[in-house]
Amino acid sequence: MNIPENLRYTKTHEWVRIEGDTATVGITEFAQEQLGDLTFVELPAVGRAVTAGEETAVVESVKAASDIYAPLPGTVTEVNQALNEHPELINTDPYDKGWIFRIKLSDKADQSVLLDAAQYAEIAGGN
Amino acid sequence: MTLKTPLHEEHQHLGARMAPFGGWDMPIQYAGILAEHAWTRSHASIFDTCHMGEFELSGPTAAADLEKLLTQQIGGMAEGACRYGYLLREDGGVLDDLTCYRLGPERFMLVVNAATTSADADWIQAHLSAQTTFHDISSQTGKLDIQGPNSRRAIEEVLQMPLPDLSYFSAREVEIANVTCLVSRSGYTGEWGYEIYLPAQETVRFWKMFLAGGAIRTAGLGARDTLRLEMGYPLYGHELSVDRSPVAASRGRFISLEKTFIGREAVENDLRKGVSHYLAGLRLAGRRAARAGDRVLAQGVEAGVVTSGSFAPSLGTAVAMAYIKNDLCRPGTQLEIATRGGTLPAEVVSLPFYKKGTARG
Structure with a gap:
């Protein structure tokens, strides 16, 4: 199971890459494997303000739909438009080309709620 | 278990x-x-x-018993022939959809759905003549x-x-x-x-x-x-159930009226008077899927319910099957589906959705 050390994670299987005041969000390799082939991604509107834990995007597989939550509060600044035509990028490259949205973090964002790779590995392994 | x-x-x-x-x-x-x-x-x-599930029926009365139990015509089936049809209750409710093979002059095999195997076996055995032998060979x-x-x-x-x-x-x-x-x-x-x-x-x-x-x-x-x-084939428990008329599912296909069978009266009645909703195909504009249970609407007004829905890989868009009000199920009709993710536009289309299948050769 690939769980990059340089990323942070949530209990709901999102990964977060924090660069300055920007967080890039996607779903983990474990999550995409559990969901199976993705066929549709609903991206949030750019400019939308989100709170931590808010349903921000939706991914659909052949069988089911799942919500993707904002890991930290902020404002959506960018979404991965490539997913409109190629939702399978989340399956093939979850940590890079399969990123879903970027948030400019609010001042109140508390990064200590996020998990590190070792903590997330316990969740992903324990499922 | x-x-x-x-x-x-x-x-x-x-x-x-x-x-x-x-x-x-x-x-x-x-x-x-x-x-x-x-x-x-x-x-x-x-x-x-x-x-x-598979059942073997044999004996001098097997053909006549199956004629009475199933909607498809058994008489006239050559050895090796296979026919698809329904197993109905008296009130026309669909107990199962199944195929019947004629293996010999007095020998037949029925192939039934997994979840209904045991109930089908009970129903069929309760309606057999003394000279028909039944074996659940599943x-x-x-x-x-x-x-x-x-x-x-x-x-x-x-x-x-x-x-x-x-x-x-x-x-x-x-x-x-x-x-x-x-x-x-x-x-x-x-x-x-x-x-x-x-x-x-x-x-x-x-x-x-x-x-x-x-x-x-x-x-x-x-x-x-x-x-x-993608072929518009029904799945028992989704498109077919005891609460749906087979006429609503297939408009009289797979049903022979040249014989008597259990449920015939209800079928004839539904064919004569028509039913309120018919099974139809819906093609959605995008990739987002409608799912079983989603409501179908016509300009905001209740028009039916989705029985199966998914992204259709061969088509590149989502499709659904739904029971739709009889005046709204003509191909070309524009409808909407209320899904968990919002209201999606959908058009009634003829089945199958995927028309390049090679099944018939």
Whole structure:
């Protein structure tokens, strides 16, 4: 199971890459494997303000739909438009080309709620 | 209790994702639903369908009993012929959809859905003449479906023997690897293919034999479902149930009115008066899928309910089957579906959704 050390994670299987005041969000390799082939991604509107834990995007597989939550509060600044035509990028490259949205973090964002790779590995392994 | 097919261990060795279906622990996918779907449409796939039920009926009164129990015409079926139809209650409710094979002048095999096998067996046995013998042969019968445009060539290569020329929906007993199998040219994918019935204890050996060449790949129930949905084939429990008239599902197809059968009065009544809702296909504009239970609306007003829905891999958009009010189910009608993710536009289209299937050759 690939769980990059340089990323942070949530209990709901999102990964977060924090660069300055920007967080890039996607779903983990474990999550995409559990969901199976993705066929549709609903991206949030750019400019939308989100709170931590808010349903921000939706991914659909052949069988089911799942919500993707904002890991930290902020404002959506960018979404991965490539997913409109190629939702399978989340399956093939979850940590890079399969990123879903970027948030400019609010001042109140508390990064200590996020998990590190070792903590997330316990969740992903324990499922 | 969850039942296991003879191939359960094989599926686990192959790393299949397993899930319960109709009381059985079944493989949903191996490599992935989209890849398995595409391989079936373009090459050939093998499906474990051992969960389905098989009954053998024989005796001098077997044909007459089946005529009365089933909606399809039994008289006139040649040996080796296979016909699809319904098992109905008196009130016309659909107990099951099934295929009937004529194996001999007085010998028949019924193939029924997994979840309904036991209830079907009870119903059928309660309606048989004393001289008809009934055997539930489900547990001793293995079933492998090999489906896809290359399936004949791929099977012949693996077996190093030619398959008989079979017309669509006909079957023949064939000696394969020292085992007598019933090979039927039929299936649930819309592609050219076979349903192979064999002794349950031979299933693992045959499964490995068919996979050995590499031309035939495994496919699970996930792909089986998207393939059948693209063809507009019903799935019992979704499109068919005791609460739906078979007339609503297929407008009189698969029902012979040249005979009497249980439920005929209700069917005739529904055919004469029409029913409030009919099963129809809906094509959605985008990839987002509607799901079973989603409401269908016409300009905001209740128009029906979705029974199956998914992204259709061969089409690149989502499709759905739905029971829709009788004045709104003509192809071209613009409707909406209220899904969990919002209201999606949908157009009534003729079935099948996927029109390039090779099943009929």
